[in-house]
Amino acid sequence: MNKVIVYYGPKKEFEKLILDVNMKTITQIAYESDLRRRELIVKAENTSLEYKPEHIENFVAYSDDYSGINESVIQNFISFISLYDINNLYLHNPPLHIHKQVEKTFKQLEVIYYKYKAVDVKKIKEFNYKFPNHIIGQEQVKVEILTSLYPLVRKSSKKPIVLMFYGPAGVGKTETAKFISSILNENLFRKQFSMFQNNEFASYLFGGSHAQSSFAKELLDRESNVILLDEFDKANSLFHSAFYQLFDEGVFEDKNYKLTISKAIIICTSNYKSENEIREKLGDPIFSRFDKVIEFNTLSNEAKQKIIELQLQNQYSMLSNKEKELIDIEYIREKILSISSRLNNVREIEKIVQDIISLILLRNLLSEE
Template identity: 45%
Template sequence: MKINIFFGPKEEFIKLLPKDEEIRRLHDLIYEIDKKQRTHVHIQNGEKFDHSKKEYVECLVSYSEDYSTASSNFLENAIDILLKVYKIDNIYFHNPPQPVKMLLESKTEFNVDTITYQYPSVSLRKIKLVKESFSKHIVGQQKALENILSTVFPLTKKKYTKPIVMMFYGSAGVGKTETAKFLSENFFKQKVFRQQFSMFQTDDFANYLFGEKINGSSLARDLLNRSSNVILFDEFDKAPSVFHSAFYQMFDEGVLVDKHYVADISKAIIICTTNYRTREEIKKSLGEALYSRFDHFIEFQPLTNDVQLNLIEKIYFEKIQMFSRKEKEIIESFDVLTKMLNYVGRFKNVREIEHETQKLMCSVIVKNL
């Protein structure tokens, strides 16, 4: 029997699976084992006789989400439990918890192969592409882009293995999150890994950060599953200060260890965001120890009048595409674009422009139904 252990994105794990073998899922076998344990067992002369034969399984696959369906006891003894009931040729485990990994690797009688996915590198070509196309997507933050690209430049060097850790700061809605998404799509052609820290209460955050349950959700497990090597922690300053020390090793060495998982984030681009307006405010919120672990603090500027003008035009032409030909004619006849341009200077962020543009477009259409 061969055991294959893979750490990395699900889409890459799927590429490893054999195309010509019948595949069974771990959660299906867990259900079957539970069902078998509930069946009647014939007893003769005080001894149990189970006349059932081991079922043959050509290929067993366990995705990372399958572990949530298993009990802690099952996961910690998974291979022994499975082999008592099934005869298995090949096993593929995707991002298993550390106890499962150690159990699998301890089986010296089997051929165990462990593969860790290597994320694509940041190249000079990709940096040049981002530099040339950024202003078409994010308006008014050219200085921020220059600071970002100079900060991530070390990742183009093979010997550089640490993660790059940046703090994007400035008013809400000026492009911080959108920039992180843009970098992920252009550097790795994948959706950014995003976690909103303001969504957590203290107890929830502790459980998620330290991985309290082997079959529960955790930050390390989610990082193992990420498709992109751009990691976005939105509203990072909302993380309870008592947990700040948990990020030290992650930012310094590129590894996050909880009770059950170990996530390798070397050469990742870690972006934290905050709505604080100054570095002094950030330092006061995070404390010196965590503050000093950031490679760069990158300010996103408020929207100037020229930037607002460009954004209004850009958003107008994007929004109008969702309407029918007749509706477009109504919008154009009421000169919605000119009306929006007259509002330049009133907006604080991109979301306000988007909302006002769409509201005005819909308003003139509804009035002329």
Template identity: 35%
Template sequence: MANRVIVFFGPRFEFDRIVREGTQGDEVIASYLDSIRVYNARIKSSDLTTRDLKLKAPDHVDSCVVHADDFGSVLSHVLPSFASILEETYDIDKLYVQNPPKRAYDSLLAAQVPDAIKVIHYEYKRVGKGDLPAIYGKLEEGVLDQDEAKKTLVTSLYRLSVMQDERPSAVLLYGPSGVGKTETARCLAEALGGGLTRIQFSMMQTSEAYEYLFGAEHSKASFARDLLARESNVVLIDEFDKVNPALYNMFYQLFDEGRYVDTNYDVDARNCLFLLTSNFPNEREARRAMGGAIFSRISASVEFADLTAEGKRLLIRRHYGKIVSKLDEEDASAISESDILDWFESNAERYDNMRTLKAKIEKAIFEKLSSPLFEGKRRLKVIE
């Protein structure tokens, strides 16, 4: 089918790098979707009514590239024919495939000479002892207050960096909403040199969560697919307490062995750091609500507290400055001359939820900027 096949499991940016380096000097490069279109056209051209259909497609390509997202663009029955379709479409020198579903991968293995297949698993950076100073520095810079949470987390990571045996680590971050749990996850991902994979269950109904976890149609989003595409070994499962407890059994093998299997994929997640956020007020309540089976698989629990008054004022200044920096000179001047910043700093202790506080700051700024538009409209009505 192809002289050489490279099957890659991992993030898009690394797959693109492999393809870019491997295809230098190639004259003809085709995508998987190109091959599907050519294959369908040739099927139609064999029909008596369309025998004159002209195909402008090469018989030979130097490289054919199949991205993970390409599989979502074809119907389910195409996957078992993945290899045969390519074989009937092109004479391929090199075939690059990213994160194939199991049925497509099996068809490839059945059609290809084993010695011609090279399987590459992306090597994610794991938390090591040498990373801890950078991690703590990132946390100090990016997360307001939460001194005890930072110390507890770094202490837990120190233990895990020494004791882990390739099993993933699941750390529960609990406490009030909007006090730095998500930002903590971002800091950890940045310190380990990759983007954060964020999974949110709060917006899913039970049926949606079931399909997302167990895998439904290969073209739909799934937990396994998101794990395969992760850029770093830090995965944030936001509002883990919103998962129906009946679905927690899907995490048992993942947290125990670092393997996640659904209908379409078999994912290697060893050495992964899973951060599970929740709004539980204490560890005892978390254990009671989640159940002993899943709670026993959590490596550490880290408590986040309400921000101090000074912490809230610092957050206000940071967020206010971030918004003003995006404004043009005229708007920035108008906001700087207003009392918005002073008002929020003086009333900082009124707010318990930091997401709400940020939203209120944005609302105040943009209401101030847009108010002249409405005043002009009112004056126009008076004149009329």
């Protein structure tokens, strides 16, 4: 075999390594192997039948492929590929079973880890400059985040920064995580913990069969080193132990995968009202692992007015020229400002701006003959 590469990181970067289009994936090969095995059974009486291994220029296994193949192929991977004449082997985020077999078999093995974008002085300054125009009404949050992120600038610090954002819904917690990821020009890795029930969450965190989704596998596939664990408080405390080593050292391991993340920003969110409530509900073992607990305040009237203005500008800009002629933006502004005290968060403001504009346009449409 000429080349054996194990790559850990996002799929789009892995694909850049495979220059030759003459390739077959492990799912294609497994399917064809099953068909050929059936043919051999049918032809078993032909004693002159000779086996000639198929030549494969580039044998490729994507991260998603492992869930679609038989468990025995994963457990006996080297035996499986020995049935073929392979020039180059490319493995994307393989399970531990496969990595160990390949590492033991091939001396020319090359392991490549994707380098995620790092926080540096330039990014710190960009965050400081742009934050007030992206996250309205949370001025105190900016300094706390900057203080927390600065250790990542130092080359000696590789431990993930773990932050807990808490406060009312819709005041900027998730948007702040998205903003940090955008500063690094990467797609945010986001998991919504409220979507998991206890039974499925156990296998998701600790690993089930290779056919099941898992937190470890999705971490390997991620495109960003900004990791958002939304509604972290919804995870049963029974599962907090799964995060201890990740928060402490950046290491996460289940029964099928093991990975290390370096210089990551891990953001947990909750709707708790105080640090004391977080400590009481989550418990000291997980609370003590947050590098900083940052409060997002209820929006002030001034903040609401700024958000109303931004939402008006954003949604008005998306209208066609004909639609803009039908919209009296001053009338809408005054109408929404008059009820701003009853609006609690960004989502409510966005919705009412959208509803009023849509209602005006709908009335005009229905009045046309």
